[in-house]
Amino acid sequence: MKYLFSHWKKLSLKIKDFRRVFLFLDYDGTLTPIVSRPEDARLSTSVKKIIKELNSYPGLSIAIISGRSLKDTKKLVSIRGLVYAGNHGLEIEQGNRKIKRSIEPSSRPLLENIQSSLEDKLKGIKGVIVEDKGLTLSVHFRMARLEHRARIRSIFKKILKPHITSQRLKVTSGKMVLEVRPAVEWHKGMAVLAILGRGKALPIYIGDDVTDTDAFRALKGKGVSIFVGKPEKSIKADYYLKDTKETELFLKQMLDLLCLT
Numbered sequence: 536m537k538y539l540f541s542h543w544k545k546l547s548l549k550i551k552d553f554r555r556v557f558l559f560l561d562y563d564g565t566l567t568p569i570v571s572r573p574e575d576a577r578l579s580t581s582v583k584k585i586i587k588e589l590n591s592y593p594g595l596s597i598a599i600i601s602g603r604s605l606k607d608t609k610k611l612v613s614i615r616g617l618v619y620a621g622n623h624g625l626e627i628e629q630g631n632r633k634i635k636r637s638i639e640p641s642s643r644p645l646l647e648n649i650q651s652s653l654e655d656k657l658k659g660i661k662g663v664i665v666e667d668k669g670l671t672l673s674v675h676f677r678m679a680r681l682e683h684r685a686r687i688r689s690i691f692k693k694i695l696k697p698h699i700t701s702q703r704l705k706v707t708s709g710k711m712v713l714e715v716r717p718a719v720e721w722h723k724g725m726a727v728l729a730i731l732g733r734g735k736a737l738p739i740y741i742g743d744d745v746t747d748t749d750a751f752r753a754l755k756g757k758g759v760s761i762f763v764g765k766p767e768k769s770i771k772a773d774y775y776l777k778d779t780k781e782t783e784l785f786l787k788q789m790l791d792l793l794c795l796t
């Protein structure tokens with residue numbers, strides 16, 4: 536992975552070469568720093584302003600693609616005219632087009648059952664939040680004590696195991712979060728390709744977590760992938776940015792580039 540700002544010149548020429556650009560932005564850890572309580576991750580006024588300005592360019596489209604529910608993502612970003620993808624793309628809103636990945640109708644009551652079991656078994660452990668995101672569930676444990684984390688994982692595993700074996704659900708993990716999803720073949724990478732469609736735009740994807748690597752993979756040879764965080768060998772993106780401050784700087788440079796062309 537290359538440090539983006541050391542290769543900005545080359546990348547900017549590539550971006551200029553394309554008449555259209557489709558910018559895909561993850562939310563938590565990419566646009567806003569990771570916080571203890573998910574509801575506290577607010578978009579800064581400056582980032583919001585840059586995204587709005589970028590979106591006003593006819594040659595540039597922007598999609599926000601998050602593990603949060605669609606409703607939550609839209610509420611937090613609250614900029615009109617963007618494409619929004621929630622639950623890792625299980626639900627997408629692109630203009631008037633709404634795509635909801637069809638899942639087995641019985642998934643919902645099953646998720647509700649699992650939610651109550653998780654809440655019941657985890658209620659003795661301080662700092663755990665079980666979040667209902669409609670199509671998926673999240674167990675956040677950033678605020679839990681270090682020595683309780685192994686227990687949280689083992690309770691989670693025990694409750695989910697039979698449903699994974701029966702292939703009705705699957706689990707994924709991110710930064711201090713465990714997730715339960717319906718067992719459909721779908722991830723951020725497939726969502727990105729669905730949003731992109733057949734247009735000739737250059738896709739640029741920025742994300743900070745394991746779930747974003749599906750998108751990095753999907754764009755290999757087709758677009759530009761940017762990881763936010765400490766570069767690790769296991770993460771295969773074209774470039775990296777050190778933190779969310781640098782994401783803002785990159786977006787600002789994109790804006791300057793568009794102003795010049």
Ligand SMILES: [Mg+2]
Pocket residue numbers: 561562563564565742743744
């Ligand atoms: Mg993220």
